[in-house]
Amino acid sequence: MSRFRALWQASLNATKKALTWNVEDLMPPSERYIFNFNSKDELKRWHLYSDSEYGGLSSASLEITDAGKGLSGIFSGNLSLDVSEGSKWNISRSGFCGMRSKKLDGFIDLDSYDTIALKLKGDGRCYISTIYTENWVNSPGQLEDNSWQAFVFVPKDNWYIAKVSSM
Incomplete structure (x- = not known):
């Protein structure tokens, strides 16, 4: 009879827990790191x-360094307008470098968020941030992902939080 009582008590506890769930448990965190x-x-x-x-x-390079306040990713580029x-x-001049994330495995559900924040430290110039999202509607001839672009100005030598919003 004690086995029955233990099983019954475990079932009762699980039922109480299910009936008293907290709505905060269903809310996504206010921030989520992608990288x-x-x-x-x-x-x-x-x-x-x-x-x-x-x-x-x-040319371009990316390294991880410890700047005294934790690890940071340092992207560096050397721009040249010349061509070899x-x-x-058939080009007479050029001058670009950048970095992009590799295609992610799986699906990242960001439906609950309307802003992407980038913590940057730069050289006082303007950059382009491009975010690709999966194309949910494949029209004939359109097999590529959707892209969203924003100009991001990064003040020189200071950390800056650039926010790209869907609003």
């Missing part, structure tokens, strides 16, 4: 690119 440069493994999640793929002389001689591409 956090807190380990060298983070470098594997990024692709660097520059005009060197087309005969330009620019004998380039197969």
Whole structure:
């Protein structure tokens, strides 16, 4: 009879817990990190690119460093308007470099959020941030993801939170 009583008590406890759930348990957190440069493994999640793929002389690098207040990802680029001689591409000048995340495995549900925040420290110039989202409606001839772009001005030598909002 004690086995029955223990089973009955466990069932009763589970029922009470189910009936007294807290609505906060269903709310998403106020912030969610998509990328956090807190380990060298983070470098594997990024692709660097520059005009060197087309005969330009620019270059890009990404490293994880400890700046005394925890780890940070440091993107560096060397821009050159020149192109290499004998380039197969018909260009007379160039000058770009950047980084993009590699395609993520799985689905990240960000439906509860309307803003993406980027914590940046820069050189006082303006940059373009592009965010790609899965295209839910595939029209004939449109197989690519949707892209959303924002200009992001990064003040020189100070940390800055740039917010890109859907509103």
